[in-house]
Amino acid sequence: MNHTDHVNLLRPGIPESGGLWADLGSGRGAFTLALADILGETGSIISVDKDRGALRDQELAMRSRFPSAHVDYRAADFSRPLDLPPLDGVVMANSLHYFSRKGPLVEHVRSMLKPGGRLIVVEYNVDRGNFAVPHPLTYPQWVELAARAGFAETRLLGTVPSSFLREFYAALSLSPA
């Protein structure tokens, strides 16, 4: 996937520029850069990853490609309390598949959002993992899990073929208003 693919997956789930978003498990920033592109200069992003090296690489890429983006880089474990202000949106791209028990984490993420806030999940659309993707979840599995964790109106935003594991999907879920 390239930057255009990343933007195209997220954009249908982000109706307007601006707002406060977090990217949980942002890594080297593929989707953080896409968020910066979509939200524009009036938006703010809290970029969370436990890997400080990846965050440093991400910051360099952000400075070079979106120098006026407002990004707060946090080296932290997103499954623990992060003490963030209420968020307009959260992106979790390829970071849910590390958790075998996802329910409590998804409820924790819902608690970070404002009423009506948006969660965009990007995952491989497969039900069997491998060393790199230990606990994947298909889109239908995500629909069920999101509803059990209190999210509403889950819908598919798009898919992109993957030579590694079938395809990626992006899905939008809403925190109840």
Ligand SMILES: C[S@@+](CC[C@H](N)C(=O)[O-])C[C@H]1O[C@@H](n2cnc3c(N)ncnc32)[C@H](O)[C@@H]1O
């Ligand atoms: C496969 S990478 C995905 C990076 C990026 N979101 C993307 O799609 O290109 C997963 C990232 O999640 C981070 N991660 C996994 N579990 C985490 C946790 N509990 N807290 C913070 N970061 C975590 C890893 O350090 C890694 O950078």
